[in-house]
Amino acid sequence: MAKLRVASLPRQWSQLRSAYRVFGGSSGDLHYLDQRRSVTYMPRPGDGTPRPVTLIPGDGIGPLVTGAVVQVMKAMHAPVYFETYEVSGKMDRVPQEVMDSIKKNKVCLKGGLATPVGGGVSSLNVQLRKELDLFASLVHCFNLPGLDTRHDDVDIVVIRENTEGEYSGLEHEVIPGVVESLKVITKFCSERIAKYAFEYAYLNGRKTVTAVHKANIMKLADGLFLESCRDIAKRYPSIKYNEVIVDNCCMQLVSRPSQFDVMVTPNLYGTLVANTAAGIAGGTGVMPGGNVGAEHAIFEQGASAGNVGNEKLVIQKTANPTALLLSSAMLLRHLQFPAFADKLEKAVMGVVAEGKFRTKDLGGLSTTQEVVDAVIDKLGV
Numbered sequence: 001m002a003k004l005r006v007a008s009l010p011r012q013w014s015q016l017r018s019a020y021r022v023f024g025g026s027s028g029d030l031h032y033l034d035q036r037r038s039v040t041y042m043p044r045p046g047d048g049t050p051r052p053v054t055l056i057p058g059d060g061i062g063p064l065v066t067g068a069v070v071q072v073m074k075a076m077h078a079p080v081y082f083e084t085y086e087v088s089g090k091m092d093r094v095p096q097e098v099m100d101s102i103k104k105n106k107v108c109l110k111g112g113l114a115t116p117v118g119g120g121v122s123s124l125n126v127q128l129r130k131e132l133d134l135f136a137s138l139v140h141c142f143n144l145p146g147l148d149t150r151h152d153d154v155d156i157v158v159i160r161e162n163t164e165g166e167y168s169g170l171e172h173e174v175i176p177g178v179v180e181s182l183k184v185i186t187k188f189c190s191e192r193i194a195k196y197a198f199e200y201a202y203l204n205g206r207k208t209v210t211a212v213h214k215a216n217i218m219k220l221a222d223g224l225f226l227e228s229c230r231d232i233a234k235r236y237p238s239i240k241y242n243e244v245i246v247d248n249c250c251m252q253l254v255s256r257p258s259q260f261d262v263m264v265t266p267n268l269y270g271t272l273v274a275n276t277a278a279g280i281a282g283g284t285g286v287m288p289g290g291n292v293g294a295e296h297a298i299f300e301q302g303a304s305a306g307n308v309g310n311e312k313l314v315i316q317k318t319a320n321p322t323a324l325l326l327s328s329a330m331l332l333r334h335l336q337f338p339a340f341a342d343k344l345e346k347a348v349m350g351v352v353a354e355g356k357f358r359t360k361d362l363g364g365l366s367t368t369q370e371v372v373d374a375v376i377d378k379l380g381v
Helices: 013-022 030-034 062-075 096-105 124-131 187-203 221-233 246-255 267-281 311-316 322-334 338-354 368-379
Strands: 051-056 080-084 107-110 136-142 155-161 165-175 178-184 208-213 240-245 262-265 288-292 297-301
Touching (some): 051 096, 062 107, 062 368, 107 322, 136 187, 165 267, 187 221, 208 221, 208 267, 221 240, 246 267, 297 322, 322 338, 338 368
Parallel strands (some): 051 080, 107 297, 208 240, 208 262
Antiparallel strands (some): 136 288, 165 178, 288 297
16 A cells, blocks of 8 residues: 555646645555654745635535534644535525635535435536536545455545536437437546546556546547547556456456556546445545645545435434545645644544544444544544
């Protein structure tokens, strides 16, 4: 397993190379986090100024897990403060004041937004990605210390194109009983996400990038995606490149996940692959993630897979805050507060490894608040 910390996302595309040298990559051995940096981190004047972060608690378990983050950030005196807005997936659109806040702050922390199944209501998650051009989704699926799973060699980063494909929203009823849904793939977006994936691998010491596709059937659309990935791969001779058909990919994931390193996918395949990888590495409650564009980033639980609207978790207050806490560590690295990110990640990993306070999805009986209190205790504040 690579000795790199939980992956993060650069604030601006032009800063990607330098940013990833500051914000790490993988699951992070605890002993590594205990060591001091060999070279002193020298902030620029004013870098310690508290930064505003737009906060969207969201639906279902969202307020529980975002509330956990707020408590922990306050306890560790992290240099951030939150501008909170109530948004529900039942709304027709994201309110303009929320969009203005994200555009101003450049960074957002978000709980899950429920998307109604069927009907004419569009997904607010998709609206946010398109309006802010958050073209890359990154989900890091890895084994947490002390958490037993079927496979103990999972360390996969799934990078998914976030703005087109099957999520383009171009659907219409041709005649009664016949619906046409268009999948849009462009060379520009395919090259952009491929470049992001290879750049991520290069700067994080990753060895392989795997493109996931269905070009044996969708020869033009997925063919264009593969062509774009192959063109970008030529620029990175130190990174091994391979390809896998999406259905075979899912089978290989559950049987031998160690063969995968960085995976780059079109839109729909990415959500399937990320949730599958999360499931084999410990579940959606522990996998961090985020969405990034040239100007903005939104951090959230890496894989949702239906737990956002789980009313039982809400009533019993037993939602697992681990994923969003680790996503918050990504956020802190994104804002160039690496020491705070290390401290938060070490505390969260320590609680999971100790095993005393775990929510039901991890085999325990703890409430969300009990996990939060344990993390704060680990912080030593």
